[in-house]
Amino acid sequence: MIANWDKVARDSRVAGRGGYSKVAAFKVLSYSMADRVYLDWNATAPLRREAREAMTAAMDLSGNPSSVHAEGRQARRLVEDARVAIAGAVGALPRNVIFTSGGTEANALALTPGLRRASGLPVQRLVVSAIEHASVLAGGRFPTEAISTVGVTRSGLLDLERLRVTLDGMPPALVSVMLANNETGAVQPVVAAAEVVHSAGGLLHVDAIQAFGKIPFNISALNADMVTLSAHKVGGPKATGALVLAEGLLGLEPLLRGGGQERGHRAGTENVAGIAGFGAAVAAAMDALQRDAIRLEGLRNHLESGLRQTPDAIVFSEDVTRLPNTTLFTVPGLRAETAVIGFDLAGIAVSSGSACSSGKVQPSHVLEAMGFGPELAQGAVRLSLGWSTSDADIDRCLEAWRKLSGTLLKGSDETLVERF
Numbered sequence: 001m002i003a004n005w006d007k008v009a010r011d012s013r014v015a016g017r018g019g020y021s022k023v024a025a026f027k028v029l030s031y032s033m034a035d036r037v038y039l040d041w042n043a044t045a046p047l048r049r050e051a052r053e054a055m056t057a058a059m060d061l062s063g064n065p066s067s068v069h070a071e072g073r074q075a076r077r078l079v080e081d082a083r084v085a086i087a088g089a090v091g092a093l094p095r096n097v098i099f100t101s102g103g104t105e106a107n108a109l110a111l112t113p114g115l116r117r118a119s120g121l122p123v124q125r126l127v128v129s130a131i132e133h134a135s136v137l138a139g140g141r142f143p144t145e146a147i148s149t150v151g152v153t154r155s156g157l158l159d160l161e162r163l164r165v166t167l168d169g170m171p172p173a174l175v176s177v178m179l180a181n182n183e184t185g186a187v188q189p190v191v192a193a194a195e196v197v198h199s200a201g202g203l204l205h206v207d208a209i210q211a212f213g214k215i216p217f218n219i220s221a222l223n224a225d226m227v228t229l230s231a232h233k234v235g236g237p238k239a240t241g242a243l244v245l246a247e248g249l250l251g252l253e254p255l256l257r258g259g260g261q262e263r264g265h266r267a268g269t270e271n272v273a274g275i276a277g278f279g280a281a282v283a284a285a286m287d288a289l290q291r292d293a294i295r296l297e298g299l300r301n302h303l304e305s306g307l308r309q310t311p312d313a314i315v316f317s318e319d320v321t322r323l324p325n326t327t328l329f330t331v332p333g334l335r336a337e338t339a340v341i342g343f344d345l346a347g348i349a350v351s352s353g354s355a356c357s358s359g360k361v362q363p364s365h366v367l368e369a370m371g372f373g374p375e376l377a378q379g380a381v382r383l384s385l386g387w388s389t390s391d392a393d394i395d396r397c398l399e400a401w402r403k404l405s406g407t408l409l410k411g412s413d414e415t416l417v418e419r420f
């Protein structure tokens with residue numbers, strides 16, 4: 001344990017997470033990482049063994065997948081095998097999988113004005129749910145004035161009636177709804193949304209990044225026109241992703257032009273090792289999906305019953321279908337930033353609100369959209385589990401919470417210091 005831990009807490013208060021990061025980097029490094037409990041799988045999953053092996057093998061290949069010689073063909077083979085694996089996992093045609101530099105780029109590529117079906121009109125407006133990831137809320141290539149937002153219910157589900165009213169009388173719109181929310185884990189009514197969107201003459205984009213590998217789905221059953229995936233959430237490498245198109249979608253404008261790779265949708269020499277790792281991770285994730293989902297839901301329920309022993313504890317979206325691995329909770333008076341630090345110093349990695357914004361002390365936009373005020377929206381802690389999470393990990397987390405909660409809920413960081 002670090003000797004100068006009060007400095008950690010002091011710096012974290014003075015300088016926000018940046019200050020904490022600098023000092024705590026030292027402490028965290030002084031831990032054996034093997035002693036730590038990782039409960040931040042929605043931020044990123046560890047690299048799967050299968051992905052590491054595929055990537056190591058790919059890195060030894062010298063060819064460019066666009067070259068016609070044997071070396072090039074060997075690299076091409078890895079890219080195409082991964083494409084087949086990913087297409088198969090979501091029920092799409094391999095030719096409709098476009099590899100990108102990650103989920104953020106895939107979302108930005110999807111949000112293109114002018115997309116259309118052969119029989120339909122090009123989309124002119126973008127409609128997003130209020131709980132989308134920042135990479136969707138940014139709106140892609142739609143101008144701000146062409147973007148509308150649809151709210152969610154108190155349980156964190158897209159408000160379908162609001163969607164219907166929003167689309168009514170509007171020129172054809174591209175609607176973006178995530179399959180499962182990264183903070184609450186709430187599984188969105190995407191099939192019903194597709195019906196509303198298509199009957200209004202629009203198109204549906206589904207950010208399925210958090211759902212992929214955690215719950216089964218496929219692009220035709222969802223009735224989606226596009227689906228976004230990211231490798232690092234399923235145990236593949238970071239900075240590799242894919243946009244998957246339904247058959248017959250037209251008008252996708254590339255973000256990057258040049259060599260014509262990815263059927264002209266995304267120029268640039270393919271990230272062969274990343275893509276090979278993505279394909280291997282997806283194959284492993286699909287293989288384990290059902291088993292993992294059942295086991296993780298059991299662990300998550302055990303975790304939640306422990307957390308609920310704290311008086312007034314709230315588990316968000318508990319009354320709707322959620323991803324089996326995700327818990328977002330708070331207790332009135334809890335400060336999420338301090339709780340995350342307390343867990344971290346107890347050897348447990350969790351996050352406050354969405355990981356991509358956890359560097360900022362801001363209320364969760366998801367909880368705000370669900371109608372929670374800043375006090376609760378700033379106090380939510382997310383615990384997310386994955387394939388290597390064990391019973392012992394959950395017990396350790398609950399033990400740490402029992403120690404931390406009394407102190408944290410008194411609102412005194414000084415007394416937190418004395419606990420460790």
Ligand SMILES: Cc1ncc(COP(=O)(O)O)c(C=O)c1O
Pocket residue numbers: 042043102103104105107133135178181182207209210230231232239240241355356
């Ligand atoms: C729902 C959702 N969409 C998009 C992203 C961005 O994906 P990437 O990290 O691959 O850019 C994330 C990452 O946290 C996410 O959870």
